[in-house]
Amino acid sequence: MTTADEQTRTDRLIKWAVALKYSEIPDHVIQRTKDFFLDTLGCAIAGRDHPAVSAMVRFAAQMGPSSGKSELIDSSQNLTTSPAFASLINAAASHVVEQDDLHNRSIMHPATVIFPAALAVAQDLGASGQEFIAACVVGYEVGCRVGEYLGKSHYEKFHSTATGGVIGVAAAVSHLLKLDASQTLSAVGTAGTQAAGLWKFLIDATHSKQVHTAKACFDGIFAAYSARDGLLGPRDILEGPRAMGAALVPGETNPEAIDRNLGLDYAVVRSSFKWHASCRHTHPSVDALLHLMKKHGVGFDDIDSIRVPTYQAAIDVLGLSGEGDTVHQSKFSMGFVLAIAAKKGQAMITDFTEEDLKDTSLRAFQKSVKMELDERINAQFPEKWQGTVIVTCKSGNSFTESVEFAKGDPECSLTRSEIEAKTHALARYGGITDASKVDSLIKRAWNLEYETDVRGFFF
Amino acid sequence: MTTADEQTRTDRLIKWAVALKYSEIPDHVIQRTKDFFLDTLGCAIAGRDHPAVSAMVRFAAQMGPSSGKSELIDSSQNLTTSPAFASLINAAASHVVEQDDLHNRSIMHPATVIFPAALAVAQDLGASGQEFIAACVVGYEVGCRVGEYLGKSHYEKFHSTATGGVIGVAAAVSHLLKLDASQTLSAVGTAGTQAAGLWKFLIDATHSKQVHTAKACFDGIFAAYSARDGLLGPRDILEGPRAMGAALVPGETNPEAIDRNLGLDYAVVRSSFKWHASCRHTHPSVDALLHLMKKHGVGFDDIDSIRVPTYQAAIDVLGLSGEGDTVHQSKFSMGFVLAIAAKKGQAMITDFTEEDLKDTSLRAFQKSVKMELDERINAQFPEKWQGTVIVTCKSGNSFTESVEFAKGDPECSLTRSEIEAKTHALARYGGITDASKVDSLIKRAWNLEYETDVRGFFF
Numbered sequence: 001m002t003t004a005d006e007q008t009r010t011d012r013l014i015k016w017a018v019a020l021k022y023s024e025i026p027d028h029v030i031q032r033t034k035d036f037f038l039d040t041l042g043c044a045i046a047g048r049d050h051p052a053v054s055a056m057v058r059f060a061a062q063m064g065p066s067s068g069k070s071e072l073i074d075s076s077q078n079l080t081t082s083p084a085f086a087s088l089i090n091a092a093a094s095h096v097v098e099q100d101d102l103h104n105r106s107i108m109h110p111a112t113v114i115f116p117a118a119l120a121v122a123q124d125l126g127a128s129g130q131e132f133i134a135a136c137v138v139g140y141e142v143g144c145r146v147g148e149y150l151g152k153s154h155y156e157k158f159h160s161t162a163t164g165g166v167i168g169v170a171a172a173v174s175h176l177l178k179l180d181a182s183q184t185l186s187a188v189g190t191a192g193t194q195a196a197g198l199w200k201f202l203i204d205a206t207h208s209k210q211v212h213t214a215k216a217c218f219d220g221i222f223a224a225y226s227a228r229d230g231l232l233g234p235r236d237i238l239e240g241p242r243a244m245g246a247a248l249v250p251g252e253t254n255p256e257a258i259d260r261n262l263g264l265d266y267a268v269v270r271s272s273f274k275w276h277a278s279c280r281h282t283h284p285s286v287d288a289l290l291h292l293m294k295k296h297g298v299g300f301d302d303i304d305s306i307r308v309p310t311y312q313a314a315i316d317v318l319g320l321s322g323e324g325d326t327v328h329q330s331k332f333s334m335g336f337v338l339a340i341a342a343k344k345g346q347a348m349i350t351d352f353t354e355e356d357l358k359d360t361s362l363r364a365f366q367k368s369v370k371m372e373l374d375e376r377i378n379a380q381f382p383e384k385w386q387g388t389v390i391v392t393c394k395s396g397n398s399f400t401e402s403v404e405f406a407k408g409d410p411e412c413s414l415t416r417s418e419i420e421a422k423t424h425a426l427a428r429y430g431g432i433t434d435a436s437k438v439d440s441l442i443k444r445a446w447n448l449e450y451e452t453d454v455r456g457f458f459f
Numbered sequence: 460m461t462t463a464d465e466q467t468r469t470d471r472l473i474k475w476a477v478a479l480k481y482s483e484i485p486d487h488v489i490q491r492t493k494d495f496f497l498d499t500l501g502c503a504i505a506g507r508d509h510p511a512v513s514a515m516v517r518f519a520a521q522m523g524p525s526s527g528k529s530e531l532i533d534s535s536q537n538l539t540t541s542p543a544f545a546s547l548i549n550a551a552a553s554h555v556v557e558q559d560d561l562h563n564r565s566i567m568h569p570a571t572v573i574f575p576a577a578l579a580v581a582q583d584l585g586a587s588g589q590e591f592i593a594a595c596v597v598g599y600e601v602g603c604r605v606g607e608y609l610g611k612s613h614y615e616k617f618h619s620t621a622t623g624g625v626i627g628v629a630a631a632v633s634h635l636l637k638l639d640a641s642q643t644l645s646a647v648g649t650a651g652t653q654a655a656g657l658w659k660f661l662i663d664a665t666h667s668k669q670v671h672t673a674k675a676c677f678d679g680i681f682a683a684y685s686a687r688d689g690l691l692g693p694r695d696i697l698e699g700p701r702a703m704g705a706a707l708v709p710g711e712t713n714p715e716a717i718d719r720n721l722g723l724d725y726a727v728v729r730s731s732f733k734w735h736a737s738c739r740h741t742h743p744s745v746d747a748l749l750h751l752m753k754k755h756g757v758g759f760d761d762i763d764s765i766r767v768p769t770y771q772a773a774i775d776v777l778g779l780s781g782e783g784d785t786v787h788q789s790k791f792s793m794g795f796v797l798a799i800a801a802k803k804g805q806a807m808i809t810d811f812t813e814e815d816l817k818d819t820s821l822r823a824f825q826k827s828v829k830m831e832l833d834e835r836i837n838a839q840f841p842e843k844w845q846g847t848v849i850v851t852c853k854s855g856n857s858f859t860e861s862v863e864f865a866k867g868d869p870e871c872s873l874t875r876s877e878i879e880a881k882t883h884a885l886a887r888y889g890g891i892t893d894a895s896k897v898d899s900l901i902k903r904a905w906n907l908e909y910e911t912d913v914r915g916f917f918f
Contacts, residue, residue, distance in 0.1 A: 055690035059681060063543040065524045084522040157706035186665070193667045194674055196655035198693075199701040206645070206691035208652045215653055215678070222518060222674075231514035232665035234657075242658040242779075247616035250709075320701070 009258035010236045011181075014188060016262040017142050017171050018181045022134040022449075029266045030449060033133050033140075035419055036101050038445035039273060040094050040115040041457060042426030044073045046349060047096025049431070052207035056092050056214055060085035070120040073458045083120035084225075087169075087217035090116035090458070092210040095161075097349055098331050099426060102280045103140070103271040104409065105257075106147025106164055107155045107313065107382050109213075110271060113165035114139035117217040118172045121224075122454045127176055129451035135175040137268055142188070143168020144267035149238060149258050152382065153251025156316055162197030162212035163248060167237075169220025170227075177228050189233025190223035192244050202320035205329040272385075273408035273419070276347040278331040278340075281314035283406040284387020285334060286341045292391055292401035293342065300343045303365065307390040308334055309374030311381035318371065323363075327352050335366035338389075349429050385409065416446075468717035469695045470640075473647060475721040476601050476630050477640045481593040481908075488725045489908060492592050492599075494878055495560050497904035498732060499553050499574040500916060501885030503532045505808060506555025508890070511666035515551050515673055519544040529579040532917045542579035543684075546628075546676035549575035549917070551669040554620075556808055557790050558885060561739045562599070562730040563868065564716075565606025565623055566614045566772065566841050568672075569730060572624035573598035576676040577631045580683075581913045586635055588910035594634040596727055601647070602627020603726035608697060608717050611841065612710025615775055621656030621671035622707060626696075628679025629686075636687050648692025649682035651703050661779035664788045731844075732867035732878070735806040737790040737799075740773035742865040743846020744793060745800045751850055751860035752801065759802045762824065766849040767793055768833030770840035777830065782822075786811050794825035797848075808888050844868065875905075 047053060057074055060081055070086035072079040073093050080086070094100055094112045101111040114136050122132040147164030154160060170191035174184040197216075201208035227233060237243055238258060245253045276286050285308050292298065317332065324330030331337060331352060339362040341347040356362055377386045388402040405412040414422070420442055427438045444451065506512060516533055519540055529545035531538040532552050539545070553559055553571045560570040573595050581591040606623030613619060629650035633643040656675075660667035686692060696702055697717060704712045735745050744767050751757065776791065783789030790796060790811060798821040800806045815821055836845045847861040864870040873881070879901055886897045903910065 051689045052691075055685045055688040058688040059685050062684060063523065063541040063680075065522075082522040157701055189660075189665065190667065190670055193657045193659065193670060194655045196653045198652045198696070198703065198706050200652065200693040200696055200699070201648075202701075203699070204691075204694050206648065206693050208649065208693060211649055211652060211685075211690070211692075215681075219674070221522075225521060226514045226518050226670075229514040229517040230510045231670070232511075232663075233670075234659040234665050234667060235663050237657070237659055240659070240662070242616055242661075244657065247657050 008236045008239060009255060010185070010188070010238045012259040013142060013145060013262065014184050015181050017138045017175065018184050020134060020138055022130040025134060025137055029137060029268050030133055032269050033136050034445055034448050036111045036268065036271065037115055037136065037448065038423055038442060039419060040100060040111040041441060041445070042423040043097060043100045043112065044090050044094035044116070045430035045432060046099065046426040047093040048073045050093070050096040050210070052210040053089060053093045053096065056089050060089060070123045071455065071458045083124040084218050084221045086120040087116040087221060088214045090120065091217040092214040095210055095213040097277060097426070097429070098279060099274050099277055099349060101271045101273055103144045103147065103267055104385055105270060105382050106144045107160050108144055108147040108164050109161040110140050110143050110165065110168060110267065112213045113161060113216045114143060114168050114172055117169040117220055118176065119454060119457065121173050121176045121221065125176055126453055129448040129454055131176060132454050133449060135172045137266065138175045139168040139172025140267040140271070142171035145257050146238065149254050150244065150249055151252060151254050152313065154249045155313060157199065157250065158248060159197035159199060159209065159212045162216045163195040165213065165216035166191045166195050166220045169217055170223040173221050173224035174227065177224055179224065179228055183227045185235055186231065186233035187224040187227035189235060189237040190227060190231060191220050192237030193234065194219040194223065195244060195248065199317065199320065202317065202332060205321065205326045270410055272406070272410060273414045275408045275414065276341070277349040277352060278337040278347055279318060281317055282334055282337040283408070284385050284403050285310065285389055286337060286347055287403045287406050288387040288389045288401045289338055289341055290345070291403065292389060292399050295401065296399050298391065298393060298399065300365070302393045302395065303342060303368070303391055304394045305368040305392045306338060308369060308371045309377060309388045309390070310371050311378040312373055313381060315371050315373060323366065324357070327354060327357065330357060333366060334371050335369035336362065338369050339365035349425060467695045467698060468714060469644065469647070469697045471718040472601060472604060472721065473643050474640050476597045476634065477643050479593060479597055481589040484593060484596055488596060488727050489592055491728050492595050493904055493907050495570045495727065495730065496574055496595070496907065497882055497901060498878060499559060499570040500900060500904070501882040502556060502559045502571065503549050503553035503575070504889035504891060505558065505885040506552040507532045509552070509555040509669070511669040512548060512552045512555065515548050519548060529582045530914065530917045542583040543677050543680045545579040546575040546680060547673045549579065550676040551673040554669055554672040556736060556885070556888070557738060558733050558736050558808060560730045560732055562603045562606065562726055563844055564729060564841050565603045566619050567603055567606040567623050568620040569599050569602050569624065569627060569726065571672045572620060572675045573602060573627050573631055576628040576679055577635065578913060578916065580632050580635045580680065584635055585912055588907040588913055590635060591913045592908060594631045596725065597634045598627040598631025599726040599730070601630035604716050605697065608713050609703065609708055610711060610713050611772065613708045614772060616658065616709065617707060618656035618658060618668065618671045621675045622654040624672065624675035625650045625654050625679045628676055629682040632680050632683035633686065636683055638683065638687055642686045644694055645690065645692035646683040646686035648694060648696040649685060649690060650679050651696030652693065653678040653682070654703060654707065658776065658779065661776065661791065664780065664785045729869050731865070731869060732873045734867045734873065735800070736808040736811060737796040737806055738777060740777055741793055741796040742867070743844050743862050744769065744848055745796060745806055746862045746865050747846040747848045747860045748797055748800055748850070749804070750862065751848060751858050754860070755858050757850065757852060757858065759824070761852045761854065762801060762827070762850055763853045764827040764851045765797060767828060767830045768836060768847045768849070769830050770837040771832055772840060774830050774832060782825065783816070786813060786816065789816060792825060793830050794828035795821065797828050798824035808884060
């Protein structure tokens with residue numbers, strides 16, 4: 001509790017965010033922001049024909065304007081609308097194929113909410129590439145700090161990408177709208193009182209995951225535009241009685257995450273790429289398994305069973321989807337993902353198919369995989385997302401392999417050529433047959449800070 | 460927990476809702492629905508110029524279509540838009556002046572979300588008065604049952620009008636869209652994963668209360684229209700791990716509220732009118748005080764101090780707004796509301812003014828009022844909203860008065876002529892100078908079941 005004159009942690013975070021200028025952002029942060037922006041465009045193209053996205057396109061057509069300055073990702077040509085609806089759809093699309101980034105400490109996927117919202121609003125306002133980048137850096141920072149503040153016990157029930165994400169969106173959009181600190185606090189307050197998103201959908205493979213990212217954008221844009229137009233939000237929606245921490249966190253919060261090392265430690269460069277096309281909780285184990293198989297010359301058919309010591313959140317989230325009746329659900333089954341990786345040598349987007357769901361060898365392998373809580377790994381999560389597999393072969397041999405970081409983690413990040421290759425794969429998956437179009441998209445992304453506007457990124 | 464073949468409580472509730480036909484609804488339920496509909500129109504007119512509403516009108520103008528089939532309440536003439544935006548604004552407007560209804564058991568204000576959403580969608584679809592009434596009965600029933608299920612401990616942190624409300628809206632809109640049980644379950648699931656709304660705003664008198672009702676409408680409409688267009692929501696968003704009960708309720712839920720006595724016990728006829736223009740938690744005490752003053756001939760200036768034994772939720776909610784720096788906040792101060800009632804003999808909408816905030820006699824009276832927890836009253840809340848005041852006079856005399864029900868409670872409801880008088884007062888407050896316009900509004904409301912469409916209710 002603070003008096004009116006005392007600064008809250010939320011005050012300090014928002015003052016920092018409002019003051020941030022493009023010229024003050026370190027170059028490696030700018031470069032990584034562009035990496036994730038391109039990565040997100042690829043994800044959105046790959047997911048654009050999903051039924052959840054189509055339902056939202058239809059909603060936008062019925063409830064929104066028939067044209068506008070913001071571009072809508074869709075297979076049909078040249079669709080435009082208002083920024084709230086464009087971001088709704090693009091955020092849904094970019095979260096479908098489970099290839100968007102992960103901010104480890106907050107257990108959030110910031111890219112899929114921050115970029116669609118900031119892009120749609122930047123297009124609406126005619127903002128430059130530099131203004132767009134600065135807003136995205138702000139959105140990552142504010143959103144991920146809130147996610148980390150809400151912490152592990154929040155994540156057990158809530159999809160933090162939505163609950164932290166809506167705050168990040170409000171901050172990013174406020175930056176583009178050039179709101180002052182008081183208005184931005186209102187925007188963040190209004191965003192926080194809309195924060196929602198439950199994991200319940202994992203049980204029956206339904207579309208809430210896309211709803212969460214879509215609505216985080218819409219609701220955050222609502223919060224920021226309304227704040228500009230006089231709507232007052234609570235001054236500190238994060239801390240104190242009946243704030244997000246009190247209402248949405250059954251266990252401990254991490255208050256210091258809100259305002260420690262502002263400007264010294266950027267969330268963007270602590271975010272990870274997804275290399276495999278499955279739930280991020282499977283990635284360290286996939287990497288460990290692939291290393292093990294290569295190191296010891298073990299093949300798919302040689303494996304009798306696998307034990308996977310892991311952290312509690314992986315067991316919680318992956319435990320909800322059962323055997324995986326759909327392609328999307330199968331990406332949340334540790335056993336099925338390891339089966340795919342072991343059989344195909346990789347777990348890329350094209351490696352998960354309807355046929356694979358009926359493959360009895362994959363299903364038998366899946367059943368032989370058992371997750372178990374490892375207290376040492378759990379204690380370091382989400383600071384570190386470690387993976388260990390203990391493989392017992394049919395021959396009787398047993399091997400163990402651990403990875404401290406998964407491929408794509410900040411400590412083990414993707415190269416630009418790997419990002420480009422991933423983008424090409426995502427675009428092909430999304431039906432783009434002309435690779436030269438993808439090449440020019442890549443070129444624009446790498447030169448984003450020189451763009452005078454950010455229109456024409458979808459096709 | 461249930462297997463796939465077992466019916467959940469949510470299944471039973473939704474099957475009942477989908478099957479409900481206008482012809483099966485008892486006449487007293489229909490009549491009371493019309494009462495609350497008219498009451499809500501009055502509330503919306505009275506609140507339409509509030510800054511929170513203006514900010515949302517601006518948001519709708521920027522993000523929504525410039526015209527549509529749904530009518531927007533606004534002082535400017537003849538505004539129309541899509542149903543999602545019309546309901547956003549009308550719901551915000553109808554919750555501003557604290558005169559909308561209260562469903563006692565669920566501690567929810569159903570009217571301010573159910574009517575704006577159902578009206579906007581009925582206008583969009585060209586639905587009849589009877590279809591509109593049936594959808595509202597469904598919305599009340601589903602929303603209030605969910606609010607009662609979430610219960611008292613939920614209400615300590617969350618504005619149940621929003622969290623139960625969004626579910627009620629999804630059910631009402633699904634009924635108008637004639638969705639089947641499976642689609643309606645999806646709509647309700649998608650609504651529930653968006654459920655949000657924190658009491659934090661009471662501390663600094665900000666606009667979240669209107670955001671909550673506005674967004675409950677928008678989000679519920681999103682859920683229902685998207686469900687029709689193929690978006691799948693979780694099958695049981697109410698019960699089970701990571702559902703609303705598990706994530707949003709720190710204490711006990713009331714599961715039996717979900718599906719007991721379906722079709723036998725209607726939420727609409729268990730809802731209360733607000734007669735006084737203040738937070739509903741002050742009403743039983745206001746009634747007790749007014750009775751006491753009349754019975755014993757006690758005047759405003761005779762009173763030295765008042766003790767108010769009450770239930771915990773009243774202490775929690777009313778304790779947040781401090782002394783009441785704004786007119787809106789002052790309606791959440793037990794002391795200030797009792798002061799107004801004692802001095803003016805009533806606490807109607809025109810009885811709370813900026814001047815009153817500076818009245819030192821009111822402020823001194825306010826300070827002499829002390830709430831205290833009464834375990835007997837608390838144990839019966841929210842089944843009964845009882846009020847007791849213990850008045851000590853300057854003469855040394857002391858009097859006690861209790862009311863079992865407040866004026867407006869189902870057991871002590873308003874007459875049609877009282878409702879008409881209240882509507883005229885609300886419309887005058889909202890700037891309607893032509894009383895004959897209000898008379899024709901009233902006439903249409905009383906004949907709602909004979910209307911072939913529900914257009915033209917706002918002006």
